Amino acid sequence: xxxxxxxxxxxxxxxxxxxxxxxxxxxxxxxxxxxxxxxxxxxxxxxxxxxxxxxxxxxxxxxxxxxxxxxxxxxxxxxxxxxxxxxxxxxxxxxxxxxxxxxxxxxxxx
Amino acid sequence: xxxxxxxxxxxxxxxxxxxxxxxxxxxxxxxxxxxxxxxxxxxxxxxxxxxxxxxxxxxxxxxxxxxxxxxxxxxxxxxxxxxxxxxxxxxxxxxxxxxxxxxxxxxxxxxxxxx
Numbered sequence: 525x526x527x528x529x530x531x532x533x534x535x536x537x538x539x540x541x542x543x544x545x546x547x548x549x550x551x552x553x554x555x556x557x558x559x560x561x562x563x564x565x566x567x568x569x570x571x572x573x574x575x576x577x578x579x580x581x582x583x584x585x586x587x588x589x590x591x592x593x594x595x596x597x598x599x600x601x602x603x604x605x606x607x608x609x610x611x612x613x614x615x616x617x618x619x620x621x622x623x624x625x626x627x628x629x630x631x632x633x634x
Numbered sequence: 635x636x637x638x639x640x641x642x643x644x645x646x647x648x649x650x651x652x653x654x655x656x657x658x659x660x661x662x663x664x665x666x667x668x669x670x671x672x673x674x675x676x677x678x679x680x681x682x683x684x685x686x687x688x689x690x691x692x693x694x695x696x697x698x699x700x701x702x703x704x705x706x707x708x709x710x711x712x713x714x715x716x717x718x719x720x721x722x723x724x725x726x727x728x729x730x731x732x733x734x735x736x737x738x739x740x741x742x743x744x745x746x747x748x749x
Binding site: 565570613620625 | 638665667669674675676677678679682684692724726737738739740741742743
């Protein structure tokens with residue numbers, strides 16, 4: 525069964541304190557792994573797609589990496605505006621659907 | 635360019651009442667999806683559509699029906715609402731080749747409470 529597990533559930537960081545969010549996955553042939561950002565009361569917003577182990581993508585203070593079993597979202601020198609819930613999702617080769625994890629709620633305080 | 639628009643944004647229903655949630659997208663996406671989001675459960679797929687006139691069941695389809703009569707619209711219906719259907723509902727759309735850098739585009743959600 526395809527499955528996605530995110531950790532930690534919640535993370536509190538001081539502004540400038542770098543850290544990483546983890547997404548572990550089990551899927552029968554990975555087509556793509558997706559990262560989304562969700563602000564309270566809003567829909568998820570697309571960040572990255574990763575396709576194969578070893579791939580990395582960056583956007584401002586965020587960098588996503590992928591291995592055969594997990595993905596990391598690295599946040600470098602975060603700012604309060606980076607506070608949000610970050611969702612990970614996987615898509616198997618055999619399907620058009622995404623399987624989402626339950627997310628990591630990130631709080632960055634000044 | 636509005637993206638994905640969901641209506642209504644909030645609704646309170648009594649048990650047994652029916653309602654329809656509307657999703658409209660203006661990006662000419664082939665695929666559309668309905669998800670529900672509950673605390674601690676993540677996003678779960680209810681139904682989806684790979685094109686006009688086609689629909690398919692997702693992970694949690696019971697108690698819901700859908701229709702896609704036009705490419706740009708995807709309707710989610712609750713025939714007889716139950717308290718277990720209290721949730722936040724999200725519509726999303728995507729191009730056919732989902733494994734692209736575009737991902738899904740989500741609407742802003744409908745918060746439904748069934749009392």
